Structure formats: C-alpha cells, structure tokens
Amino acid sequence: MYLQQYAPEPDSLESQDLWVNFGPQHPSMHGVMRLLVRLEGEVVREVVPIIGYLHRALEKIAESRTFPQFIPYTDREDYLGAMNGNLGYVLAVERLLEVEVPRRAALLRVLVAELNRIASHLIWWGTYSLDLGGWTGVTYGFREREGIVDIFQDLCGARLTYSYLRFGGVSRDIRPETIQKIKDFIPFLRKMLGEYRTLLTGNVIFEARTQGIGVISKEEAVNWGLTGPNVRASGVDYDLRRDDPYCLYPEFEFDVPVAVEGDCYARYLCRFEEMYQSLRIVEQVLAKLEPGPIQGKVPRVIKPKAGEVYLRTEAPRGELGVLLVADGSPTPWRLKLRGPSFNAVGAIPRLAQGWKIGDLISIIGSIDIILPDVDR
Numbered sequence: 001m002y003l004q005q006y007a008p009e010p011d012s013l014e015s016q017d018l019w020v021n022f023g024p025q026h027p028s029m030h031g032v033m034r035l036l037v038r039l040e041g042e043v044v045r046e047v048v049p050i051i052g053y054l055h056r057a058l059e060k061i062a063e064s065r066t067f068p069q070f071i072p073y074t075d076r077e078d079y080l081g082a083m084n085g086n087l088g089y090v091l092a093v094e095r096l097l098e099v100e101v102p103r104r105a106a107l108l109r110v111l112v113a114e115l116n117r118i119a120s121h122l123i124w125w126g127t128y129s130l131d132l133g134g135w136t137g138v139t140y141g142f143r144e145r146e147g148i149v150d151i152f153q154d155l156c157g158a159r160l161t162y163s164y165l166r167f168g169g170v171s172r173d174i175r176p177e178t179i180q181k182i183k184d185f186i187p188f189l190r191k192m193l194g195e196y197r198t199l200l201t202g203n204v205i206f207e208a209r210t211q212g213i214g215v216i217s218k219e220e221a222v223n224w225g226l227t228g229p230n231v232r233a234s235g236v237d238y239d240l241r242r243d244d245p246y247c248l249y250p251e252f253e254f255d256v257p258v259a260v261e262g263d264c265y266a267r268y269l270c271r272f273e274e275m276y277q278s279l280r281i282v283e284q285v286l287a288k289l290e291p292g293p294i295q296g297k298v299p300r301v302i303k304p305k306a307g308e309v310y311l312r313t314e315a316p317r318g319e320l321g322v323l324l325v326a327d328g329s330p331t332p333w334r335l336k337l338r339g340p341s342f343n344a345v346g347a348i349p350r351l352a353q354g355w356k357i358g359d360l361i362s363i364i365g366s367i368d369i370i371l372p373d374v375d376r
Contacts, residue, residue, distance in 0.1 A: 031371025042356045047349040054375035062335035067302040075161035078373040083116035084315040086165040092311040092322040096304035104292035105169035106248050111285045114278040119148040120316035121271050124368045131365040132209050147185050154178040168296035210264035214351040214363035225343035228318025229270040234262035240314040252284045264366035303330050341373035
C-alpha cells in the first residue's frame with residue numbers, strides 16, 4: 001500500500017530514482033520503524049517514516065486502569081528513561097490531588113531522574129558509536145550504565161522498568177550502602193567520560209561523519225516541535241528543569257548545554273555535556289539529603305476531583321507532556337502523552353533530504369529516538 005502511494009512507477013526509463021525500504025528490522029532504526037527512502041544514486045531525495053509496529057494503545061488502556069495501576073505502564077513508554085516516565089505521570093496526578101510531597105521523597109525523585117538521564121545517554125552514546133562503525137563505544141556505554149542499573153536494583157529491586165515513584169512520594173527509601181555506591185560511581189564516571197571524549201569526540205572519522213550533517217536551523221527546529229538536546233543543539237536555550245521548574249530543580253546549580261550549529265555533531269555534544277551536568281545535580285542531591293518521610297498523605301482510594309491538567313517534564317529525549325482529564329472516578333477519563341521521539345521522527349524527512357544514504361544513519365542516531373515513545 002505504501003509503496004503504491006508513495007512510489008509510483010516512473011514515467012520513463014530515464015528516471016534515476018530508486019525507492020528503498022529501511023526497516024522495519026534495520027539495525028540503524030533504533031527500534032521497529034520503517035523508512036521508505038527515495039534515492040537518486042546515493043543521495044536521499046525523500047523519506048517517508050512509517051510507524052505503528054509497536055502500537056500498544058497505552059493511552060486507551062489508562063481509561064480502564066485505576067490511577068495507581070497505570071504507573072507500571074509509564075515505565076514502558078520510554079524504557080530507557082523509565083524513572084522519568086514515572087515522574088511525569090505521578091506529578092500530573094498529584095497536581096489534581098493537591099498533595100504535598102515530603103522533601104526527602106522530592107530529593108530522591110530528582111536523584112533517580114538524573115541518574116536515569118545519564119543511563120539513557122550512555123546507551124545513546126554507545127549505540128551512536130556503533131552506528132558509525134565503532135564497536136568499542138557500545139561496550140563502554142553498556143558497562144558504565146550497568147553501574148547505574150545496579151544502583152536502581154539496590155533502590156527498588158528492578159533493573160529496567162522500575163515503578164519506583166508513588167503518588168505523594170516514592171516506594172522505598174534509599175539505604176546508606178546505596179548512597180555510598182552512588183558516591184563511588186560519580187568520580188568513576190567522570191573519569192570514563194574523559195576517556196569517551198578521547199575515544200570518539202575528537203575522532204577525525206567521527207567528526208567527518210557528523211559535522212555539517214543533518215543541519216536544522218533554530219526556527220525550523222522549533223517549528224518541527226523538537227525538544228530537549230535536539231532543539232538545544234540548534235541554539236534554543238530552553239530546559240524545563242530551569243525554565244518551567246518542577247520538583248526541587250530551582251535549588252540546584254547546573255548549566256544547560258547549548259550549541260548553534262544544529263548538526264549531528266552539535267546534538268552529540270549537547271547530550272555528552274548533559275551527563276556532566278546531571279552528575280553535578282546528583283552530587284548536590286546527596287549533599288542535601290536528610291532523614292525524613294518518603295511518603296506524603298494521600299487518600300486510600302485515588303479519586304482526583306474532576307478537572308484537567310497538562311504537566312511537562314524534561315525527559316532524557318526532550319519534553320514529556322502528560323495531559324490528564326479526571327471525572328471524579330478512580331480511573332482517568334482521558335490520558336494523552338506527548339513523547340519527544342514522535343516529533344523527532346517527524347523531522348527525519350527534513351533532516352535527511354539531500355544527504356547521502358550513509359549520512360541518513362548518522363542523522364537517525366543523532367536525534368536519539370526510541371520507538372515505544374513513538375508508538376504509544
């Protein structure tokens with residue numbers, strides 16, 4: 001159907017165009033996505049993203065689940081940033097409930113959100129290295145991520161989908177042994193990030209594959225709805241943790257990495273520098289952490305009063321929006337998620353047009369999409 005719609009028969013034998021399928025199982029797709037690509041030789045003339053292979057109807061499922069029952073589903077929207085998915089949904093429900101979160105629980109939320117941001121970026125860094133032919137990077141990225149996964153296992157007993165947050169707080173307190181593990185991990189990761197920089201950031205082949213490739217201007221990035229590192233790499237100095245703050249982020253000092261080139265290399269640098277900034281936040285959280293309750297007062301049966309709320313958080317891949325409509329019952333009347341990867345996929349035709357087929361691989365990796373975040 002798609003081939004007939006987008007790739008009609010050429011009008012003459014003189015046509016040099018060739019329609020090629022990328023996916024839905026192509027290793028450079030970063031998930032189960034299909035790209036229908038029109039090539040003139042090796043030059044990309046047109047790209048048609050075809051999504052939906054992972055669609056699970058999460059938003060519709062929410063209407064038949066109680067508010068607490070839906071928390072595990074938020075782990076699976078972006079499984080590499082599950083803590084951040086928990087956070088966005090829980091904050092939206094808490095705004096409807098008008099509950100107060102104890103300080104220790106709020107600090108723990110920031111802690112796990114930033115650790116998960118680093119873990120997500122480590123996977124992206126490693127797989128991007130692999131996309132461009134460097135096997136060493138992916139082994140390093142997964143190895144360091146394992147340290148964060150071990151911390152999360154100590155904290156909540158899970159290694160990928162955590163369901164750690166609760167309305168009014170978190171499910172478990174952090175143990176002194178886990179705090180020490182985090183303190184030991186911070187200088188180790190800083191050292192390894194220095195090695196990452198030596199391995200890839202200044203690599204002449206990597207620079208040739210990314211600098212000046214897939215350029216998108218500041219205005220276009222905003223018009224396409226790009227968020228997070230993808231839009232900051234085009235010169236938009238905007239981060240929800242600072243500019244529309246939530247949790248306790250106003251208490252922490254951190255920089256927002258911004259570039260102006262808008263190419264694959266700029267998107268790479270913004271994410272790479274974000275790992276350093278997240279480590280800064282984690283250190284400050286540990287310094288502020290004091291004994292106290294981890295759970296506020298919430299009703300035994302979660303039934304927010306009728307109302308509507310839209311809440312945004314800065315997830316690893318950009319803005320995660322949660323539109324929640326309650327009608328006074330124990331289940332949401334309507335839930336709509338705004339995932340950052342969806343808009344990034346939509347911008348691929350603009351980013352890829354005019355570049356070579358090998359550059360398309362660089363472009364897809366640079367925007368850091370994850371398909372469960374697209375096919376909700």
